Amino acid sequence: MATRPRYVGTRVKRSYARRLIQGLAHYVDDVRLPDTLHAAILRSPHAHARLGAIRTTEAAKAPGVVRVLTGADVTGKIGNVACASALEGLRIPPHPVLAVGKVRYVGEPVAVVVADDPYRAADAVELIDVEYDPLPAVTDPEAAAAAGAPVLHEEYGDNIAYQWNLSGGDIEAAFAAADRVVKSRLVHQRVVPNAMEGRGVLARYFPGEKELTVWTSTQIPHLARSVLAGMLSVPEHKLRVITPEVGGGFGSKLNVYGEEAIVAYLSMLLGRPVKWIERRRENFQATIHGRGQVGEVQMAVKNDGTILGMRYHVIADLGAYHQLLTPAIPTLTGLMQTGPYRIPALDTRVTGVFTNKVATDAYRGAGRPEATYICERAIDLIAHDLGLDPVDVRRRNFPSASEFPFTTATGLQYDTGDYVKALDRAVEIADYRALRAEQREARARGRYLGVGISTYVEICALGPSAAAPPGVGWWESATVRVEPSGKVTVMTGASPHGQGQETSFAQIAADMLGVDLDDVTVIHGDTAIVQYGIGTFGSRATAVGGTAVWKAIEKVLAKATKFAAVLMGVEESSVRFDGGRFTSSTGGDKSATIQEVAGAAYAAKALPADTEPGLSATCFFEPKNFTFPFGAHIVSVEVDAETGAIKILRYVAVDDCGKVINPMLVDGQVQGGIAQGLGQALLEEAIYDEGGQLVTGTFMDYAIPRAIDMPRLELHRTETPTDVNPLGVKGVGEAGTIASSAAIVNAVVDALAPFGVRHLDMPLKAEKIWKAARVRVAAGV
Amino acid sequence: MKLEGTFLVAAPRDTVWELLTDPDVLARTLPGCERLSVAGENRYEGVISVGIAAIRSTYTGSVVLDDIRPPESYSLAVDGQGTGGFIKGRGRITLTEQAGQTSMAVSGDAQIGGRIAGVGQRLLDGAAKKTLKDFAAALGEEARKRLEREYRGFRG
């Protein structure tokens, strides 16, 4: 590697940004094949009902319609939607791609119409007549868990999908030794991921070759291929999955949905390409939701703020059926329960519950925002109840940098960390003392300022394969091919969908091989071209995928060195490589460029001993651990007690994601992450009424942050490399979201402290704030 | 969604009761009603277009009357299905004499599912109120016409 990297660590602009901005990128809907038919889905308007007769004759006769299918038509032809989670005692109800017998959530697919254009398909859907026999619905997870609730999957007798417990240390002793137990009920509301591009699938079956190609907007092309092959009984090697440009996923496309299989099946049935592009309303109703936990946290503490133990009992709102990782997400909360603190005893109980709503699954942070929120609210409650400064309580409970690798009571081993440093840095940049002084002064004048802190650690860069669901590994793959001309092709099993690895992996390759950035191309998302990979989720692409690239290049360089030695006529052990050029310590001024070496490797005129021609290498990198990025966010807000309006005055973020390949990409991830955490804290909530109707079904009622809603973000970093991978990279895609909701809520609750407010649940809508502030006003203070 | 409202109809209670149990009158006065016919004892079937201004959804369904206490009150159960989704309503209409006029109290709740449920939340309450108001007004107009006819008939 060059002594001073030319690209890694610099703010290189995304190579592909231009095509995105100019509308030249190809998303699924931009892939146009001749003779394509269009599918439209009839979805249940009932949250819970028995399914009676489905009359499709009128729809089948409608202009342009080629076929109409219902659940009965595909039973035995398309397998059920897959759930990859294997928790002990987990109930996995059958999840048909088109409803059979019952519908269990508003938006559940009931029938599919295929027509020659999407408009006629949509018109024909209206002509399908379905007999529903409505049943009482249950949408509140606590009500669903209680006796007497309407039962979704009658074979189970109740709505409990699983009970997952995690304990560590001696929790009874911890609570016995406590000076005080600080507790609170906490609600994580359901949110809608809302990727800018909804889901979409195009399938093309060649009956002669018996080959199926599926273009799908997914985060996991290879995994989707394996799952779809199973669902469709198509041999895996005859199925090609292509991921074109993907307009955002945020976890909502870390999945395999029934519609993907339905569209592929239709193409096989009809021998023509079939396309389905999800409409925004469908995305709200039928693409997975995020979060959905209701629980109580209890912290056993000493009067000086030391935490002795922690209990978290929670009910997880899973939805009506499982999608790929639905049951697993709340268990990630349990694993990260203790956050960046030394908490020796732990008792976590997660009850996963079925409700008449769409499934929840991974959404940016996937269980870890919940864990951070619980910890950080608890810390602030401890500080509040004991009359301590929240910064001091955190410092008191942090492990010191010398205690790493740090093993938690949940059984994880945090790789590296310096939590004190990140917090100190944030405190300094935010000028915490001055913020507190300003707050005191403002209170005296009837203005309510608040300061909120969130110190987090999160688990990412999944990960050791032993921890992955059955049948799946969590390694990542890369093939690096130096072409005869010396240009470089990197094929990664990761599946970036806005994260920028096309640029960052090119930076790594360009630096290691000493070529120009433009000489490197990064390919992903095509199972016919790219070796089997796992995909992009859990902030893993750079830490795991980037490491695979790095290791593949190491192999390439080892082979290139052999060829260079032959070319220069020197001993292999004397060869050095720097800045794209091989030299020899014994060869005088002899040298060979990587381009020359590549040419020689393919021309194969003089092969080194025991060496094959060509110059490429593959690596499947299996990480020995997760990585644990961390940081500290400090937010100051002003709350208007008269109107409940919240204004964020300052937002300081200090994040540590280990080594940074491209600071601009990292900043982008943190900004986007904070935006989604802010959305959950202040604006977003997927609301279902008692009848199970999704009331916030469009952007008229579901508020997501826009650019004008965002405060100016002051982003800083500390850099504590990980030893889990040679790049020293930890992962940062979800960190912003994981940290931010807690920081904002802490700030607002702090602002309302004079009103006796101890806790408020998200989203912090204006009316909620106003009502909380009235108590004191009414008391005349 | 709750449906509540009390309206004054300028006619004696017996007249209002007759109107409220006459399918032809109901077909004329229920806002958006396109068709209403008797389908059995205390059961009507028909087609109604529900909404305000251009926002409309058409439902086909039934109205079943129950717990009928002439000329005071009855309960009704409405069930309709359409391409827009479904409506389901349960309510009671109670008539009270008030100095030769009738106070009509409507009380019940409605469940709306499908398209409009996820979109028109803020308009639903208002639409329901307006529909009730318009219904009461139309009923009042029917009452007036009927009384006029009776009067003319009486005058001979």
Next chain:
Amino acid sequence: MYAAAFEYHAPSTVNDALALLAQHGGDAKILAGGQSLIPLMKLRLASPPVLIDLGRVTELVGIREEPGALVIGAMTTHHAIEASPLVRSRLPLLSDVAAAIGDLQVRNRGTIGGSLAHADPAADWPAALLALDAEVTAVSRSKRTIPASAFFRDLLTTALEPGEILTSIRVPVPAAGGHAYAKVRQPASGFALVGIAVQLAIEAGKIRSAAVGVTGVAATPYRAAATERQLANRAPDADAIAAAAEHVVDGVEVLSDLRASSEFRSQLARVHAKRAITAASRM
């Protein structure tokens, strides 16, 4: 979703549009900026079989001055009003309201006539047009003017008859004084949870008369008459303004929805009435 099929016409004159309207009767709907109608159609909440697009009727676009008033063509976009120096100099309240509507894209396409004819209970224009005693001109076989106070009849219902097209809005230039528009945006839609438009006539340091138009609070926009009465001939001190603002929701049934209960809405109306009147009085 996709809209249901419809027949599309794009006449270039008002007369042609009227003829089409008469021909198709209840089947036809006028398309102005489409910012309300197209989303309704795509959601299939409204499925008019015939659309008459006024986008090419240039005679309906423009802002002109008449003695003591401005006349705004119905198809004038919110942005054009916001950007107009003429409006800024004669009727700055309208500039402020225009700037508060939706977002940039909505303002570029949406029209004042379309907004008024749709009569969304949370639209911004009605508050200002009521406060300024504007008049709407409607045309079918004949022409008539409808004062704003009589225009908004009920939820999404105006005084326009079937077959009528709203062609222009005449807004009298108010007496010297101050103005303000205070709006609480519904965070998702950008519509007004509460919108208070204030126009004050100020003379010798006193409020000679006040006009307070309110939107978003009730099923129709209204003038807060009680508040106006309490401000008339008063010096605009903080107590007087606060006391007057307390009455801003008197006599109306305050809406309650997902975003704001009627209690909270009333609170927002009172607070923002106070702030708007205060801002207007300091001009």
